[in-house]
Amino acid sequence: MTSTIRVSDDPILESTLDKMFDPMTFDGQLNILQLNIAGLNLIEEVNKLDPDLVIDAGCGHNRFKGHIKNLIGFDRLGYPFVDLQMPIEDAPFRKESADVVMALGAVHFGTRELVEKQVSQMVSWTKPGGFLIFRVNHKMFFDYHNNIRMNWTLQDFEYFTKKHNLIVYKELQYEHTINHKTQTPETIKMVWWWQKPGVRVKQTIDPVSCQITNHPVQ
Numbered sequence: 001m002t003s004t005i006r007v008s009d010d011p012i013l014e015s016t017l018d019k020m021f022d023p024m025t026f027d028g029q030l031n032i033l034q035l036n037i038a039g040l041n042l043i044e045e046v047n048k049l050d051p052d053l054v055i056d057a058g059c060g061h062n063r064f065k066g067h068i069k070n071l072i073g074f075d076r077l078g079y080p081f082v083d084l085q086m087p088i089e090d091a092p093f094r095k096e097s098a099d100v101v102m103a104l105g106a107v108h109f110g111t112r113e114l115v116e117k118q119v120s121q122m123v124s125w126t127k128p129g130g131f132l133i134f135r136v137n138h139k140m141f142f143d144y145h146n147n148i149r150m151n152w153t154l155q156d157f158e159y160f161t162k163k164h165n166l167i168v169y170k171e172l173q174y175e176h177t178i179n180h181k182t183q184t185p186e187t188i189k190m191v192w193w194w195q196k197p198g199v200r201v202k203q204t205i206d207p208v209s210c211q212i213t214n215h216p217v218q
């Protein structure tokens with residue numbers, strides 16, 4: 001059996017995601033309109049941290065750009081407003097550089113092996129004391145696992161918390177969305193914030209030498 005640690009390792013997954021999130025047809029507005037704990041509220045909550053760098057992994061239309069301070073949004077597909085077109089599994093961010101790394105609806109596709117790789121990447125980009133904000137589809141709604149979706153369970157959340165030695169900073173909550181046209185339940189999301197152990201520092205980078213200096217968070 002071949003292993004899938006990138007979307008591009010599996011042509012069926014790759015073409016399914018290309019169609020599902022075709023930038024010409026996927027608008028993703030419902031998420032931002034219906035969600036109260038992983039929606040527009042994040043603008044205020046993340047800005048309060050006065051971040052040097054916020055990474056929005058799988059950002060789609062990059063809706064937080066210009067609203068969350070120092071945010072870079074990237075996606076594997078070429079949405080018009082992305083800062084970088086790149087899959088999570090290959091994105092080249094500097095280790096321990098981000099105050100906040102967000103995965104809003106982006107880390108539940110493909111095999112478990114791929115999701116493991118993506119979570120590890122995101123943890124590596126997070127500063128000690130920094131935060132990871134996750135929104136994933138809950139298995140209660142899509143009650144299956146296959147090579148296209150890894151719908152999360154409470155056990156998955158607990159497993160990754162332990163694997164990466166993360167602190168649960170904001171408890172796991174469930175958010176429901178409904179389909180506007182049919183008024184029927186559409187998905188159940190699991191949302192939480194992790195914190196990486198350590199003391200968060202602010203960083204300045206010298207424009208000539210590129211030397212990084214750490215400063216205490218005020």
Ligand SMILES: C[S@@+](CC[C@H](N)C(=O)[O-])C[C@H]1O[C@@H](n2cnc3c(N)ncnc32)[C@H](O)[C@@H]1O
Pocket residue numbers: 007017021028031032057058059060061074075076077086087088089103104105106109
């Ligand atoms: C449900 S949409 C969410 C978009 C956005 N985060 C939001 O909340 O509106 C999922 C996004 O994840 C992206 N995505 C899926 N797998 C990805 C990967 N391996 N690397 C980067 N982006 C990925 C998709 O292209 C799509 O834009």
